[in-house]
Amino acid sequence: MEFKDRLRYLLNQHNVTAYRIWKDTAITKATIGNYLEGKTTPNKSNVALLATYFNVNEEWLYSGEGDMVAKSQTDVREPYLVTKSGVEYYEMANGKFRMRVPFIPIRAYAKYVDEIRDADFLGEEFEEFEFIVDKIGHGRYFAFEIKGDSMDNDSRRSICNGDIVLARELNREHWRDKLHTDDYPNWIIVMDNTILCKQIVSQDVEKCKITCHSLNPSPEYADFDLNMNDVKQLCNIVQRVSSTF
Secondary structure (H helix, E strand, O other), X not given: OOHHHHHHHHHHHHOOOHHHHHHXXXXXXXXXXHHHHOOOOOXXXXXXXXXXXXXXXXXXXXXXXXXXXXXXHHHHOOOOEEOOOOOEEEEOOOOOEEEEEEEEOHHHHHHHHHHOOOOOOOOOOOEEEEEEEXXXXXXXXXXXXXXXXXXXXXXXXXXXXXXXXEEEEOOHHHOOOOOOOOOOOEEEEEOOOOEEEEEEEEEEOOOOEEEEEOOOOOHHHOOEEEEHHHOOEEEEEEEEEOOOO
């Protein structure tokens, strides 16, 4: 039995699809598809993530050797750390962490915009999404599903319709300072009636104004200015999961 056969067995046993795995983890549908077809073999990071997801032994999943069932099933789903903001971290065998955060799908944009008015909102009513990260970060993090093609210019920098991004909230007290747009060019900007994904290309601190830029060169996505007083939440994007096959 090859890796592709063991993976297909687990999908059938747990009645899950590649799409469901993509939604629950940071492994794309295309990657799962390649595994199932035997086109590629997984790296250690993805083996660890899949083993944890299905609660099986990593060595068995990768090579077929050893017992299928993980030795410490009761400990697999226990978080390594839960931060003050409610972000859960799960330790992986390769030293990385699975990070679980509130997930805001496109269909929930309106609800999120309404809920974010509450300063104590932590996203408890939303689903969750997982990312693989190198280290633990403190602060409030959210996963947003991207809507539209304004940030798609057919390059590796593109953030496409349906992609999932990990975004870290910037506390409002830091808004009056110069934003670190060189380190974090892409941002989630929550307004009173919509959620935007844009680059911030300039900032006028005195006038409390930012200039938003789209990667898509189409004229309909021309640069525009926003008054920071009209912004409800500002998050810099730190990671992206592609939705493409």
